[in-house]
Amino acid sequence: MKIQDFPDEIKNYLIPEHKGKLIYRCLKCSGEYSIENLLYTCPDCGQVLLIYDENFDLLKDIDGKTWHKIFDYRKMLKIPALKGIYLFHEFIGPVIPLDDIVYLGEGHTPVVEANKIMQEKAGIRFFFKNDGQNPSASFKDRGMASALSYINFLVKSSKISDVLAVCASTGDTSAAAALYASYLKPHIKSAVLLPHKKVTPQQLSQPLGSGASVFEIPGVFDDCMKVVENLAENYNVALLNSKNAWRILGQESYSYEIAQEFEYNMSDKVVVVPIGNAGNITAVMNGFIKFYNTGIIDTLPTIIGVQSEHANPVYKYYLEPDPEKRKFIPVTVRPSVAQAAMIGNPVSMPRVIMLVNHYNQTAGKQKVFFMEVSEQDIMDWELAANHNGHIACTHGGESLAGLVAARKMGIVQENETAIVDSTAHALKFAGFQEMYFENSFPREFGISPDPGLINKPVLMRPADLKKVPAPGKPLEDSDFQIFIQKVSEDIARKLNLKALK
Numbered sequence: 204m205k206i207q208d209f210p211d212e213i214k215n216y217l218i219p220e221h222k223g224k225l226i227y228r229c230l231k232c233s234g235e236y237s238i239e240n241l242l243y244t245c246p247d248c249g250q251v252l253l254i255y256d257e258n259f260d261l262l263k264d265i266d267g268k269t270w271h272k273i274f275d276y277r278k279m280l281k282i283p284a285l286k287g288i289y290l291f292h293e294f295i296g297p298v299i300p301l302d303d304i305v306y307l308g309e310g311h312t313p314v315v316e317a318n319k320i321m322q323e324k325a326g327i328r329f330f331f332k333n334d335g336q337n338p339s340a341s342f343k344d345r346g347m348a349s350a351l352s353y354i355n356f357l358v359k360s361s362k363i364s365d366v367l368a369v370c371a372s373t374g375d376t377s378a379a380a381a382l383y384a385s386y387l388k389p390h391i392k393s394a395v396l397l398p399h400k401k402v403t404p405q406q407l408s409q410p411l412g413s414g415a416s417v418f419e420i421p422g423v424f425d426d427c428m429k430v431v432e433n434l435a436e437n438y439n440v441a442l443l444n445s446k447n448a449w450r451i452l453g454q455e456s457y458s459y460e461i462a463q464e465f466e467y468n469m470s471d472k473v474v475v476v477p478i479g480n481a482g483n484i485t486a487v488m489n490g491f492i493k494f495y496n497t498g499i500i501d502t503l504p505t506i507i508g509v510q511s512e513h514a515n516p517v518y519k520y521y522l523e524p525d526p527e528k529r530k531f532i533p534v535t536v537r538p539s540v541a542q543a544a545m546i547g548n549p550v551s552m553p554r555v556i557m558l559v560n561h562y563n564q565t566a567g568k569q570k571v572f573f574m575e576v577s578e579q580d581i582m583d584w585e586l587a588a589n590h591n592g593h594i595a596c597t598h599g600g601e602s603l604a605g606l607v608a609a610r611k612m613g614i615v616q617e618n619e620t621a622i623v624d625s626t627a628h629a630l631k632f633a634g635f636q637e638m639y640f641e642n643s644f645p646r647e648f649g650i651s652p653d654p655g656l657i658n659k660p661v662l663m664r665p666a667d668l669k670k671v672p673a674p675g676k677p678l679e680d681s682d683f684q685i686f687i688q689k690v691s692e693d694i695a696r697k698l699n700l701k702a703l704k
């Protein structure tokens with residue numbers, strides 16, 4: 204559909220015109236800094252930053268209903284820059300010219316309703332939002348599209364050149380960073396730091412395949428993160444973890460898409476997200492607040508942040524009901540199947556603390572909750588979901604387990620509808636599925652398989668079959684007929700198939 208065919212009242216808004224005035228603001232001392240330089244922490248007090256639009260109130264000049272039309276009609280345009288997360292350009296990066304936006308197919312991931320069996324099992328109507336269907340197979344692409352679009356803009360406007368982008372990762376961030384950086388060659392290169400043997404083979408293959416410099420570091424993610432922070436403080440590198448506030452802006456698109464998917468009606472909705480470095484829950488809260496403040500949604504959904512018992516610093520912080528007495532204490536993580544969230548000292552914790560307060564205050568009651576789940580429940584719920592038509596990763600299983608726990612505790616009601624975040628593609632974590640099916644989890648995971656969920660391939664090699672085909676060695680006609688006959692009979696026997704009359 205062409206712009207001239209769209210309703211008159213929105214024609215002028217379809218190509219984003221809002222000229223935002225973005226600044227970094229420190230969460231602690233409220234110091235404000237120009238976005239001309241890449242900053243990750245406050246130069247004065249060292250606290251993390253968020254990006255604010257000083258012209259944000261101008262967005263309120265357009266009423267909520269008109270915004271709905273703008274976003275919904277804009278979705279029909281075929282302009283690459285507006286096809287991904289920048290459909291919501293005014294809210295994500297209103298200083299970035301459309302020509303500088305990097306679009307690799309991220310965003311607008313499917314929202315898939317669980318079947319009846321799963322909804323009955325979970326005790327609530329729910330949908331998975333499959334962020335594993337992003338280009339590098341995780342939600343991190345949203346943040347990278349934003350961070351790398353901004354860096355691209357700085358490069359193109361000759362403010363910086365020859366960028367080396369670095370990140371620490373449990374496997375998803377590195378895949379996304381390497382992918383987006385490789386698209387912007389030769390101006391941008393990337394280096395990723397991974398905890399040795401703590402990312403899956405599939406995740407390790409991703410930055411290698413994109414041509415990034417890959418460093419494996421002894422220890423866990425938190426150790427890698429410290430090295431990256433040190434590199435960013437002492438060398439000329441661009442930090443791509445969610446400590447970089449541009450990442451948060453991009454990940455806010457997750458909330459905007461949920462709002463759009465449910466026709467901007469967020470009443471009785473519950474959004475469930477796993478927490479690792481806490482950039483995601485930060486973005487999700489901030490995104491919904493921005494849509495609420497501009498009248499695009501008129502209710503804030505409930506948000507449930509979920510952590511494994513083996514990596515639960517945020518959950519533990521909120522166990523203390525009295526905000527005055529809460530004290531953040533990093534935890535030492537233990538092996539977790541939700542490996543991408545195996546983080547004991549999330550960099551966005553100060554953002555979470557500020558935004559949870561703000562979110563609940565804006566809603567007028569508690570709307571953000573934190574749940575803790577066992578490793579066993581994570582695997583069982585992931586596999587149950589995948590046995591019922593989903594492609595949930597272990598973090599999707601973690602989210603679902605958290606929703607079920609919240610339902611049991613009465614935090615979530617039967618009449619509500621949940622949107623459960625599957626942050627990555629199941630295939631990235633196939634090794635954990637294999638350990639479950641083989642019952643070979645090391646003791647520290649504390650996982651024993653439910654026999655009803657175990658699945659294994661069966662080798663069909665009938666004992667009385669003399670000849671079988673092999674690669675490059677097909678069977679002669681009559682031997683081949685015997686092979687087909689015997690294997691079919693064996694499969695039919697195993698599956699209790701009845702012969703056609």
Ligand SMILES: N[C@@H](CCOP(=O)(O)O)C(=O)O
Pocket residue numbers: 343370371372373374375376377424443444445446479480482483543544550
């Ligand atoms: N789960 C992350 C950890 C780093 O998170 P980030 O959002 O701060 O980059 C990963 O996949 O590496």
